[in-house]
Amino acid sequence: MNEEKNFKGVLDLELNIGYNVNGEYTRSVSLLKSNGVAEEVFSKKTSDKPYTWIANCLTIAVKSIGSVDVGVEARQNYLKDNVVNIPKVIKDMPMADANSLLLEIHRRTWKNLVEKQEIMCKYCAKTAIADVDLDRIDLTDDDKNLIAGSPKFEFIICDLVDGCDLTPIIVKLKKENELGHLKDINFNRFIYRVPTLGDALRNEKYASDNINFWRRIASDCLVSIQEVDNGRTVNEFPEDFFAALGLDLYKQYLSTEDLGKVRYALREELPTMPFSYTDTCPCDLQKEIPFVMEASSFFSV
Numbered sequence: 001m002n003e004e005k006n007f008k009g010v011l012d013l014e015l016n017i018g019y020n021v022n023g024e025y026t027r028s029v030s031l032l033k034s035n036g037v038a039e040e041v042f043s044k045k046t047s048d049k050p051y052t053w054i055a056n057c058l059t060i061a062v063k064s065i066g067s068v069d070v071g072v073e074a075r076q077n078y079l080k081d082n083v084v085n086i087p088k089v090i091k092d093m094p095m096a097d098a099n100s101l102l103l104e105i106h107r108r109t110w111k112n113l114v115e116k117q118e119i120m121c122k123y124c125a126k127t128a129i130a131d132v133d134l135d136r137i138d139l140t141d142d143d144k145n146l147i148a149g150s151p152k153f154e155f156i157i158c159d160l161v162d163g164c165d166l167t168p169i170i171v172k173l174k175k176e177n178e179l180g181h182l183k184d185i186n187f188n189r190f191i192y193r194v195p196t197l198g199d200a201l202r203n204e205k206y207a208s209d210n211i212n213f214w215r216r217i218a219s220d221c222l223v224s225i226q227e228v229d230n231g232r233t234v235n236e237f238p239e240d241f242f243a244a245l246g247l248d249l250y251k252q253y254l255s256t257e258d259l260g261k262v263r264y265a266l267r268e269e270l271p272t273m274p275f276s277y278t279d280t281c282p283c284d285l286q287k288e289i290p291f292v293m294e295a296s297s298f299f300s301v
């Protein structure tokens with residue numbers, strides 16, 4: 001099943017999702033070899049600023065994205081003032097690609113084997129200590145199919161099960177003249193732009209509160225609220241009033257099932273490298289279990 005791969009030292013790669021860099025949709029990334037600056041930045045993990053850490057690692061490790069150079073200058077600046085300045089091209093990267101890229105940096109420029117990880121086995125209920133081989137991590141077949149043919153991922157469509165009626169907000173805004181025709185309508189489709197690392201950075205102080213964090217990301221990334229009937233958009237809530245909706249849209253107007261759909265759309269729908277693969281538990285039962293790479297074990301020295 002698993003082909004033997006060795007990613008160590010292979011510094012050119014393609015992002016799974018890709019994005020617009022200087023007006024051109026690109027997936028091409030080149031990495032720099034690790035050095036003393038990289039070691040310092042990679043190992044400086046701060047639990048209260050997880051996305052700053054990821055952005056710092058990317059800034060120092062990435063040589064270029066598309067036509068934009070990143071890492072050489074960032075390393076020189078770090079030597080001068082010990083600070084990583086995160087450039088726009090890194091902030092604009094899809095959050096899912098940033099996560100995947102962190103794994104790629106680890107296995108290509110750092111270490112492909114993460115030693116002595118705790119592996120939980122649900123069959124023997126024991127914790128085994130085993131080495132995790134990052135070279136064995138791969139996209140799921142579903143995600144591979146999703147990226148076959150290199151599509152552009154710019155929007156995420158989220159079709160709601162229950163939908164939402166925004167009449168109370170129309171009344172509250174006293175905008176019956178402009179929005180009166182949208183009363184008593186069941187809006188059942190939200191469209192989002194792809195969440196970026198910049199979105200995560202902006203909302204980083206809420207990162208430990210998963211639900212709140214993702215509502216804020218959803219709020220920032222929302223580009224359209226529609227009523228769709230038989231695949232046709234029949235009504236649209238004007239974007240000018242999205243700010244007035246704010247987080248109330250998620251706090252007051254959606255069912256828990258639809259809130260789950262929104263989170264799934266934003267977090268899971270785009271192709272991302274899992275931080276795990278399947279292998280045989282070292283116990284006598286010899287069952288296939290997930291070997292999971294803990295993000296907190298990344299770049300340990």
Ligand SMILES: [Zn+2]
Binds near residue numbers: 125126285
């Ligand atoms: Zn076991």
